[in-house]
Amino acid sequence: MAKSLTSSSEKIGLSPGSLIHVGEVFDNDTVITLINYDATTLEEKVISSVEEMLPYRDKSSTTWINIEGLQDVELIRTIGKAFKIHSLVLEDILHTHQRSKFEDYENYLFMVVKNLSLGLGDFSIEYEQISILVFKNFIFTFKEKPTLLFDPIKIRIQNSKGRIRKFSSDYLAYVVLDTVIDEYFSLQDSLDELMEQIEDELLLSPSTETLNTIQHVRRELIFVRKSISPLRELLSGLHRSDSPLIDEKNRRYFGDVYDHALRVIESMESYRELITGMMDIYLSSVNNKMSETMKVLTVFASIFIPLTFIAGVYGMNFEYMPELKMRWAYPALWGVFITVSVGLMIYFKRKKWL
Numbered sequence: 001m002a003k004s005l006t007s008s009s010e011k012i013g014l015s016p017g018s019l020i021h022v023g024e025v026f027d028n029d030t031v032i033t034l035i036n037y038d039a040t041t042l043e044e045k046v047i048s049s050v051e052e053m054l055p056y057r058d059k060s061s062t063t064w065i066n067i068e069g070l071q072d073v074e075l076i077r078t079i080g081k082a083f084k085i086h087s088l089v090l091e092d093i094l095h096t097h098q099r100s101k102f103e104d105y106e107n108y109l110f111m112v113v114k115n116l117s118l119g120l121g122d123f124s125i126e127y128e129q130i131s132i133l134v135f136k137n138f139i140f141t142f143k144e145k146p147t148l149l150f151d152p153i154k155i156r157i158q159n160s161k162g163r164i165r166k167f168s169s170d171y172l173a174y175v176v177l178d179t180v181i182d183e184y185f186s187l188q189d190s191l192d193e194l195m196e197q198i199e200d201e202l203l204l205s206p207s208t209e210t211l212n213t214i215q216h217v218r219r220e221l222i223f224v225r226k227s228i229s230p231l232r233e234l235l236s237g238l239h240r241s242d243s244p245l246i247d248e249k250n251r252r253y254f255g256d257v258y259d260h261a262l263r264v265i266e267s268m269e270s271y272r273e274l275i276t277g278m279m280d281i282y283l284s285s286v287n288n289k290m291s292e293t294m295k296v297l298t299v300f301a302s303i304f305i306p307l308t309f310i311a312g313v314y315g316m317n318f319e320y321m322p323e324l325k326m327r328w329a330y331p332a333l334w335g336v337f338i339t340v341s342v343g344l345m346i347y348f349k350r351k352k353w354l
Contacts, residue, residue: 023096030069100230
């Protein structure tokens, strides 16, 4: 069996609960960080095996295991056996194309969320799946790759004055969710700036590059919406859950995250409508520009139609054309040309066709 698959379709034929990594393979090795803390003590270290986690399982303090890199399938399997995690949950952790969701099990809570961050280039969004397992006084987070996303949380834990050191694993789960959603607000700010830039280009000088930008943003917004929309269902289920793993005094924090998620979801919906409107404006501006060009060409064609008629008449080789013998016939004809052209120009100006 292959170590990693790139798409869900490649899993066709495998039995449910088959553990195989599905997603992008990164060069970084799997890194396991253990942080154990309570109100007065703090321990932080990098570990290399599941056996090093087991002594912390029965402690009253809170233990956070952060795993960065999902290529090591055997590590995930071993964690599942040690902590009695359902095989379908382990499969979802390794399958990085999951939809954001929340599942309530007897001894733990399972959540999947998508972290969205700006990459390099013009509005390039990087997607990363984060899986969260919440036990009593124990929490796992599984990330696809090493990033700085959780560094602010670690700083808060290191600061013994913070609230986070006084609460259990459910509060830490709230902090993780809140940190992920805060990244959405950064994405929203970048979108605001990009939308203003596109609007300015549409008003001043729309071009094919503007259309390409609109199409790119529109395509990215589709994936952003697919990643963020399920958060409403996830956080609503988490807020309504009667699991003993969630302390009653911490439920209001999950309600606060729910409000933040709704704001982001509504903003993304408005961006979707806005980008559709921009597409219509671009097409209208292009059509208007073409209409203006055709109008100018039509006006000039209208001016030359009578001139062409007159030139055509006097270009015929009839013998008995009295004007051909007149001394001032040629200058007079030019006078007629100029008079007709100027007269038509004045007429078109008054009609506001020019």
